[in-house]
Amino acid sequence: MSRFTLRIVIILAAISITGITATQIYWVRKAFNLKENQFNHDVVSSLTNVANKIIEISKTPSAANNPVKQLSTNYFVVLVNGPIDSNLLEFLLLTEFEKRHITANFEYGIYDCAEKCMAGGNAISPQKISNRTQIRELPTWNNDGYYFGVMFSGVEANLIGQMGIWGFSSIVLLVVIFFFVYTLLVILRQRRLSEIQKDFINNLTHEFKTPISTIAISTQVLKDPDIIQFPERLLNYASIIENENQRLKQQVERVLQMARIEKEELGLRRESADFHELIHEAVKNKSFQATNSKIQLNLEASNAVVSVDKLHIVNVLFNLIDNAIKYNSKNPEIQISTHTKNGMLLIEIQDNGIGIHRDHQKKIFNRFYRVPTGNLHDVKGFGLGLSYVKRIVEAHQGKISVTSDPDHGSRFTILLPLVS
DSSP, X not given: OOHHHHHHHHHHHHHHXXXXXXXXXXXXXXXXXXXXXXXXXXXXXXXHHHHHHHHHHHTOOOOSSOSEEEOSSSXXXXXXXXXXXXXXXXXXXXXXXXXXXXXXXXXXXXEETTTTEEEXXXXXXXXXXXXXXXXXXXXXXXXXXXXXXXXXESHHHHHHHTXXXXXXXXXXXXXXXXXXXXXXXXXXXXXXXXXXXXXXXHHHHHHHHHHHHHHHHHHHHHTOGGGGGOHHHHHHHHHHHHHHHHHHHHHHHHXXXXXXXXXXXXXXXXXXXXXXXXXXXXHHTTHHXXXXXXXXXXXXXXXXXXXXXXXXXXXXXXXXXXXXXXXXXXXXXXXXXXXXXXXXEEXXXXXOSSXXXXXXXXXXXXXXXXXXXXXXXXXXXXXXXXXXXXXXXXXXXXXXXXXXXXXXXXXXXXXXXXXX
């Protein structure tokens, strides 16, 4: 799938999910409003019946207008033309609410005309009628007549609890969205792995092409029967084949070594070592380059004993120094310094190379990742070096980080625990 096609698919899928989500929210909200209107209608009808029965029992004149007033979303007051018995009111409320399946918790209070306040009320839970408690004083209404007030609590939660199918469909939609996002991430990850694989194959082909071509040319020369008359040329081409063969062997071994590291646990052979000596051992491997390439390498290392696998740690230092040399457009200047800090050994390797852009700094430790250089292949490698470095450092319970600016070099910082 091409990048453009993938982008179109993602956009269309995102638009579809957004549309479905917006539609779901609209209908859920509409269903909730219908439930709320139905609830208010049922409450008004119930309270109207309660008012009529109280008026009928007390034999007082009925109200000229609708006796029920809704003062807020959950507070209702009911006008009656006479005193109200608390026990009778509670019985009538429970009876009428039960008829219309009103299960929300509510509080009621009776207006005391003498004291001009709400009194004689209870907090009622229709599903658990026992354990009634005296309620707080309900808000009074600007009316001097006889009335009682009913306030519902948890109305929204009660209504949402009755929207079973809508809640189920919303959960299903959330699950669909989750799997869509997860699938999208998997697709992008697989695409990224595919690109990494493609880059690796390209790098592998390029790395192997040169030595194979050199060996092929050398063997053609050695096939010439007259070559035996020139022992110096014969030895020269034989050395070229040997060197190129060794180069191929090292490249293959590096790939296989990284594959083994990723597949299984590292069998580190730890032993106490002076880190200063390990640095010198890693630097010796680059001494021939220092002679030929005018490399300036400064070392400020303090003696510190660490418990490490010498071979792997020397390889870590070798890789970092090698990168400092390869990724440099001028005469390399490398500064290596160490010092102890809070029971840890801090190693800094700084260079004056081409640097690394901030966008790539977190990715350079990923396996096979190489900073994009277009079609240029002026620096050899498979993108395995820094991945190996990070894996080895972390296997020693250490940490590695990088700070860099383009054209201003890079500084790699390693923290390793000291021998206590």
